[in-house]
Each structure stands twice: as C-alpha cells, then as structure tokens.
Amino acid sequence: MKLLLHICCAPCSIACIQSLRAEGIEPTGFWYNPNIHPLTEYRARRDALQSYAAQIGMALEMHDAYGLRPFVRAVAEDMDARCVTCYAARMRETARYARAHGFTHFTSTLFVSPYQDHALLRAAAEQAAAEFGVAFLYRDFRPGFRDGQAQARALALYMQKYCGCVFSEEERYTKRSGAKPAAKPTEKPPAPFTEAEAALARQAAMPLFQAAGLRFDAEQAKADAAPPTAAAQALAAAMERERTGAVGGGDARGGDVRGVAPHPTRGQ
Numbered sequence: 367m368k369l370l371l372h373i374c375c376a377p378c379s380i381a382c383i384q385s386l387r388a389e390g391i392e393p394t395g396f397w398y399n400p401n402i403h404p405l406t407e408y409r410a411r412r413d414a415l416q417s418y419a420a421q422i423g424m425a426l427e428m429h430d431a432y433g434l435r436p437f438v439r440a441v442a443e444d445m446d447a448r449c450v451t452c453y454a455a456r457m458r459e460t461a462r463y464a465r466a467h468g469f470t471h472f473t474s475t476l477f478v479s480p481y482q483d484h485a486l487l488r489a490a491a492e493q494a495a496a497e498f499g500v501a502f503l504y505r506d507f508r509p510g511f512r513d514g515q516a517q518a519r520a521l522a523l524y525m526q527k528y529c530g531c532v533f534s535e536e537e538r539y540t541k542r543s544g545a546k547p548a549a550k551p552t553e554k555p556p557a558p559f560t561e562a563e564a565a566l567a568r569q570a571a572m573p574l575f576q577a578a579g580l581r582f583d584a585e586q587a588k589a590d591a592a593p594p595t596a597a598a599q600a601l602a603a604a605m606e607r608e609r610t611g612a613v614g615g616g617d618a619r620g621g622d623v624r625g626v627a628p629h630p631t632r633g634q
C-alpha cells in the first residue's frame with residue numbers, strides 16, 4: 367500500500383502516524399488546507415508540520431494554497447454548512463493528488479478529531495475516492511486524540527486554538543460554540559456589524575470604486591461566475607499543467623513551498 371495522508375496540522379498527525387506505523391504502513395504526509403486563516407495562522411501550522419515531519423523522518427508533499435478569498439466565496443452562500451464544502455475541497459484534492467502521483471490509498475488526520483463531523487467527512491472522502499479512482503483508507507483515529515495532543519504539548523509543537531477558518535475562530539471566542547470567551551468578564555463583546563449597515567456601506571462604496579476605476583465586489587463576483595472564455599480555459603489548462611508539474615516531490619527537509627494554487631472547488 368502506498369498511502370497519502372492528508373494532514374490538517376502537526377498535533378493531529380501524531381496519533382494517526384503512530385497508529386499507521388504500528389500497522390506497518392508508512393504514510394507520506396500531504397499538506398493542503400486552504401481553509402486555514404489568517405495567513406499568520408496558516409504559516410504557523412504549515413511550518414510546525416514541516417518541522418515535525420523532518421523530526422520523525424516522514425516524507426511530506428506540500429500543496430501550498432492559502433485560500434482566504436476563494437474559500438470565503440465558496441462558503442458564502444451557506445456559512446453554517448461551510449464544513450461540507452471544506453471537507454469536500456480537502457478530500458477531493460487529496461484524492462486527485464494521490465491518483466496523479468501513484469498512491470494507491472489516501473486518508474486524513476481529520477479522522478482523529480472528535481470535533482469534526484466524522485460521518486460527513488467519511489462521506490466526502492468516499493465521494494472523492496470514487497471520483498478519482500483511488501482507494502480511501504478509513505480509520506477511526508479518535509481513540510488516540512488525547513494522547514496525541516499531550517505528546518504535541520510535550521514536544522512544544524504549535525497548538526492552534528480553533529478549527530481553521532475565520533468563522534471557527536469567531537466561534538472559538540464567542541459563546542455560540544460553548545467555548546469560554548477570551549475576553550475578561552468585564553470586557554464587552556464587540557457590537558455586530560449588521561446586514562443593514564453592510565448594505566449602506568456597499569451603497570456608499572460604489573461611487574468610490576467607480577472613481578478609482580475599480581470594479582465593485584458584486585461585479586467581480588458576477589465576472590467570476592461567468593463561464594470562462596476559450597482563452598481563459600486555455601490559460602487555466604496551461605497553469606494547471608505548470609502547477610501539477612511543479613507541485614510535490616518536496617519533502618519535509620526540502621520544504622518545497624510553492625505559490626498560491628486555484629481553490630479546488632472553483633475552476634478545477
């Protein structure tokens with residue numbers, strides 16, 4: 367078995383890698399998480415994984431893709447159901463990459479987390495496996511979660527405080543998720559920016575965009591949604607050829623970090 371292990375972060379990878387190695391499976395790690403924001407957080411998690419992979423001698427493939435804008439656009443229609451899109455994006459790209467690079471199986475460290483929707487994640491992985499014709503190796507790594515996190519703390523690895531996207535960051539620090547508020551009890555939470563205020567701001571911004579010769583956001587979104595022209599398709603195909611030829615092959619020591627790639631839910 368040649369296994370590609372999608373890795374969301376170094377702490378979560380510990381129990382999964384140990385469990386796989388105990389089974390006699392040597393995984394190759396795969397970094398692809400355009401859902402992690404902001405950039406400083408993305409870099410902190412990515413760099414921690416590269417350092418940990420080097421420490422334990424595990425091969426690591428990097429598909430570096432910081433995706434704030436495309437991610438937010440992709441989940442904007444239904445932000446409360448955003449995890450569906452997020453899982454599909456990451457499982458889909460992992461399956462595609464596995465297939466394209468000669469791996470027989472793939473799985474993900476997301477299956478270690480008791481905070482993820484395990485069943486939904488599994489469905490997304492199975493769908494991606496069927497789409498790309500590569501086997502999905504299901505493992506419930508959750509029993510190792512606490513021990514893995516304890517090992518991560520002992521190794522002084524970077525430990526994130528929220529799942530990944532800006533929405534989960536907000537939930538982590540508000541009462542909505544049941545998490546303890548970060549603010550001191552006497553500190554007032556910020557007042558919400560209402561839809562009505564946003565609409566007024568958009569209205570006020572329109573002439574400013576026009577004066578500056580810029581397209582307003584709504585126009586940009588419409589342009590993005592329009593079917594691509596033949597020239598745009600040819601350009602996208604050329605970029606894809608270049609990207610698939612360039613991505614990968616880097617291991618933890620090489621740390622082959624490339625430029626931003628297109629979001630998998632859009633245009634691939």
Ligand code: SF4
Nearest residue numbers: 449452529530531534
């Ligand atoms: S909460 Fe986590 S899994 Fe859900 S969309 Fe945000 S980063 Fe993805």
